[in-house]
Amino acid sequence: MARGGINKALVQKARQAILARGEHPSIDAVRVELGNTGSKTTIHRYLKELEEAEQGRGAAPVPLSSQLANLVAHLADQLQEEAQAAVAQEREQLAHERRDYLERIRQAESRSQQLETQCAGLIEQLQGAQQTLEQEQQQRQQAAVENARLLQANRDQEARLEDREGQVRSLEEKHQHARDALEHYRQASKEQREQEQRRHEAQVQQLQLELRQLQQALMVKQDELTQLNRDNAHLLTEARQLQKDQHAQQQLLAQKNQVLEAAQAALSGAQCSNEALEQRCSSLQNDVAQLREAASIQAQQAQSLQERLIEATTQLKLLGHVPLANVDGANDT
Template sequence: MARAGINKALVQRARDTLLARGEHPSIEAVRVELGNTGSKSTILRYLQELQASEPHPPSIRLDDELQTFIGSLAQRLAADAQAAVAEDRARLQRQQAAYEQQRAIDQARMEQLQTVHQELGVERQAAQRREQELNERLQTVDGECARLKAGAQHAQRLLEERTQQIRSLEEKHKQAHEALSHYRQQHLLQREQEMQRHERQTQLLHQEARHSRELLMRKQEEVAQIYLELERINAEQQMRVQDLRRQEHELQQALIDNARLMNALQTAEAGRQILQDEIQALRARAHRTLLERREDKQALRRMTLQLAQLHELLARLTTV
């Protein structure tokens, strides 16, 4: 029995539609035209009834069926080829878009690394200039230290000379005192006669001794001033030594910063090499994609050639 909703009029309408499109009204084609409804036996029965009811059934020649089959086959091949080409073209466009996006990302990363590389180069140059300045300052401090050491040695020699002069004056004073005592002992008997002469000589000696003491006091004051100057020089030398140590510490820190910058520069160079390798790999992938696209074009040309050959065969069959 026929299924609900399927009748002879619907089958006839589907059959006429297929014939109008130039398609063969087979059972499967009619069933598809009806929306995949109805049983095959019912559709076959209706088709047979419609064919029997026609007063002059159309006679289909073998060449018409072959032409219809070849045309349908050509359309199917062309549709399959166009679908394959469209799919390959869409895939190629997606790959090309992904490649362009990845290329933009890689370009941004490359520009960022170049910026970091330039900044590191500037910092390195600044560190080198600072190191050169510190070396110059260190040389200046070394020269100042050498000058201060020479001044201290000169002051020490001067102090030794002053000390020797003081000792010589003390020795002279001692000798004069001994000579005076010896003179008094030797000329004790002549003291009364030569009292005046002795008193004059004593006064002269006292004046000389007083002059010697004043000279000694001046020399002692000079020695005290020299000691104060030496203390001041030692204090300045200690301050300069501390400044030199601080500058040496700054130099060491600058050397450490320079080493850190060199490590960062080497890391940036390694990242740049990796990016270049990735870019080369992407270029190779793009080259392979272009080759595949060329092969697809060649396949499309072969399919077009086959279609042309089929059309020629169809034309020859139609002529025959």
């Protein structure tokens, strides 16, 4: 198939240039001279016509009808070549645009997949943050239960301490009563000192022994009271530490809530971006549909040109001026 712009005049000019250099005007040489354009069949036909024309210059002149037929055949060949070149160029441009839009669609789909992956990662982070939040809430509930237990234990210790203090007060009252009784006994014994000296000494020793026992019991009770005070102070310290831990857990929970809100905001942004990409993808698909319609219209135009060319060739055949060999060569090109 010859390309657009190849005609008999160009072949003749290339042949003359080759002859001027003293070379043989073969088909390949002429095609190289023309810039590697045109089919070898067309070049061969033109060279044959030029050689026949040179051989017939000394003979009778060529009829005008033959020249007109040759000119019409050349014009038909050139018209067909130009139409085919235009159709090929339009098809190549359409294929290039189609590849471009397909590449854009592929990039959009790749971006959409990346955003879906990021969205899935954010959802996993959100789920992890929710699980961490649930764990923190469980720990907080456990800490509240432990705090309530310690407060109840503190109240129990205070009740026990009050009970021990009541016991100490009762012992002190008994001790005071014993002292009062001893003082009363001393007053009474002064009157009977001479008669009951030995019995009085025995009673005094007995009372002193009881007094020492009471004092020892009082010291033991005071030691127990001191230990209870220490236990109470230790429980108060633990309660304060638990309150500090609870406050720290509350701060950590607030931080987790902030992280969760940030993750939710990022997830909303990713969803908006995904929706925008989906809209862009839909727009690109519409553009591809429009290009397909344009390609269909151009194909119809090319078909119309082909039909016009066939119609022109048919008319030339009906006129009876176009040689059958020339028409067959035009169809080959």
